[in-house]
Amino acid sequence: MDASRLDFTLAKASDAQAIFDLVYLHPDPFLRAVKLEDVENWIAHGACWIVRDSTNKIVGACNIRVPETTADSAPEPAEFGGIFLLPNYRERGVADALAVLALASYYWDNDPEDLNPIPVISHVHIKNDKPLKLLDRIGFIFQREISVPDGVPGFEHMPREEDGRLLGKEFLLPAERRIQLFREMAKLISTREIGTYAISVLPALGMIPEELERLATHLEMKRSG
Amino acid sequence: MNGMDRFSKFLDKAKRADLRDKQMFSFVVREGLALTGMSVREAAELFRTAPGTVSRWENGYTAPALIAREAVRDLLVARVSRIEASLAVTA
Numbered sequence: 001m002d003a004s005r006l007d008f009t010l011a012k013a014s015d016a017q018a019i020f021d022l023v024y025l026h027p028d029p030f031l032r033a034v035k036l037e038d039v040e041n042w043i044a045h046g047a048c049w050i051v052r053d054s055t056n057k058i059v060g061a062c063n064i065r066v067p068e069t070t071a072d073s074a075p076e077p078a079e080f081g082g083i084f085l086l087p088n089y090r091e092r093g094v095a096d097a098l099a100v101l102a103l104a105s106y107y108w109d110n111d112p113e114d115l116n117p118i119p120v121i122s123h124v125h126i127k128n129d130k131p132l133k134l135l136d137r138i139g140f141i142f143q144r145e146i147s148v149p150d151g152v153p154g155f156e157h158m159p160r161e162e163d164g165r166l167l168g169k170e171f172l173l174p175a176e177r178r179i180q181l182f183r184e185m186a187k188l189i190s191t192r193e194i195g196t197y198a199i200s201v202l203p204a205l206g207m208i209p210e211e212l213e214r215l216a217t218h219l220e221m222k223r224s225g
Numbered sequence: 226m227n228g229m230d231r232f233s234k235f236l237d238k239a240k241r242a243d244l245r246d247k248q249m250f251s252f253v254v255r256e257g258l259a260l261t262g263m264s265v266r267e268a269a270e271l272f273r274t275a276p277g278t279v280s281r282w283e284n285g286y287t288a289p290a291l292i293a294r295e296a297v298r299d300l301l302v303a304r305v306s307r308i309e310a311s312l313a314v315t316a
Contacts, residue, residue, distance in 0.1 A: 045266075068276055078277070108293065109293065110287040112290045205272050
């Protein structure tokens with residue numbers, strides 16, 4: 001068995017329990033409280049990308065929520081739900097690779113050649129500094145402060161302001177960031193390695209390095225006018 | 226239009242479709258899902274994407290990279306062809 005092999009793919013409904021266990025292995029005061037059914041909903045209604053080790057165990061997950069739309073309702077932004085990774089796999093490039101896979105796949109599937117695609121946002125508790133480094137590395141930029149409305153389930157345990165408000169920060173991934181994401185994704189698929197790990201990736205449908213590079217070059221040219 | 230006509234028309238149109246046209250791709254997804262009876266969730270699993278993304282495609286808001294549009298079309302054509310063939314046998 002090759003202990004340094006990792007497989008990246010999209011989660012299926014049958015992975016919900018393992019993802020739930022991974023996410024809630026370590027209690028975090030800034031993590032929204034959810035039940036197994038909520039994780040099942042991530043998989044059913046979003047794109048939940050996972051990484052498995054050589055024993056087939058899920059060691060990391062990254063969820064992007066894409067709200068469903070109808071002919072009468074304009075699409076809302078997608079939401080990057082952060083990365084959950086077992087401690088042994090942290091600071092080894094795995095989290096960044098998961099983020100690249102999730103975000104490049106999202107943009108591949110949503111008007112990759114347009115200058116103004118439907119954006120991806122992310123929300124973080126106002127006092128939670130832990131995800132900021134990763135968000136910064138990926139390219140998210142701070143947009144605004146937000147207040148979570150009362151009564152939204154899963155936030156009851158989170159630290160609040162003296163006046164009782166629950167505040168968060170909203171980050172946005174600028175569209176031009178796709179150029180780098182597509183190139184990093186092309187590199188992941190073609191080199192099949194992250195540091196010391198050999199990897200296999202089952203990315204978005206039809207995704208190949210040559211087309212990712214063409215898209216990146218196309219966007220660069222469009223940007224420069 | 227009877228049921229068989231609808232299958233044949235879809236297959237003919239989808240195979241010749243110019244998928245650079247986002248609205249044509251939207252038609253292929255919408256009609257393909259209707260004819261196969263696939264839910265948005267089932268389609269998302271088949272196309273390795275989020276159900277919300279499939280709902281954007283079928284309503285014409287977004288479309289994937291051209292290679293992916295062709296792959297989606299081919300998967301739908303294959304499924305619709307199988308259903309059409311089975312209907313022809315039982316008709």
